[in-house]
Amino acid sequence: MDRLALAELLKSDRRAFLLCGTALSGGADFKIWNDPIPTRELGSIYSRRMRMMHRKGQITIGATEAIADLEACPETELMIGRVDDRPNSGYIFQIFLTPSLDKVVSCLAVQPPPTDTLEPA
Numbered sequence: 001m002d003r004l005a006l007a008e009l010l011k012s013d014r015r016a017f018l019l020c021g022t023a024l025s026g027g028a029d030f031k032i033w034n035d036p037i038p039t040r041e042l043g044s045i046y047s048r049r050m051r052m053m054h055r056k057g058q059i060t061i062g063a064t065e066a067i068a069d070l071e072a073c074p075e076t077e078l079m080i081g082r083v084d085d086r087p088n089s090g091y092i093f094q095i096f097l098t099p100s101l102d103k104v105v106s107c108l109a110v111q112p113p114p115t116d117t118l119e120p121a
Contacts, residue, residue, distance in 0.1 A: 001032050001101050006081070009097070009104045016062030016107045020093040023085035030084070036077035036099050043070035046094075046108075053110060061091070061109040069106035070096065078105060086112065 003024055010021035024030060050063040070078075073096075081095040091109040098105060 001081075003030065006030065006032075006095075006104075009102075010095075010107065012104075012107075014062060014065065014107070016066070016093065016109045017104070019061065019085075019089060019091065019109055020083050020095065020107050023083050023089060023091070023093065026085070026088060028083050028085040028088065030081060032079060032081040032095075032097070032101070034079075036079055039070060039073050039075055039078050042078060042080070042096065043067060046070060050108075056113065058113060059111040062106070063108045063110075066094070066096065066106040066108040073105050075099065075105070 007021045007024040010017045012018065047067050050060060050067060053060055075098055077099055079097045079099055079101060081097060083093040083095065085091050090111050092112060093107055093109050095107050096105045097103065
């Protein structure tokens with residue numbers, strides 16, 4: 001899948017989708033993995049991850065909606081992708097697509113915790 005096609009699939013009024021599409025259009029790195037993952041597993045995995053991130057105080061956008069989308073998705077498997085816009089917006093976007101790569105089922109954004117940039121003494 002090319003950048004423009006993915007950006008087109010991300011057109012939505014949801015904030016995570018909009019930010020992700022903007023990041024792609026701005027040249028952010030992206031990857032779509034080749035192997036589909038069972039949708040039920042994704043729902044379970046991301047529910048746990050989001051609870052952990054919220055406990056740690058990490059900023060997320062669209063996480064609640066993404067989990068609901070995964071739980072309601074009729075597809076048995078989904079493809080996953082990532083858009084890394086940390087250098088610009090500070091976010092990493094997780095994208096869930098149909099196996100035919102013709103629809104984005106959901107998208108969420110996570111702001112990783114800041115890393116310690118101090119040089120050792």
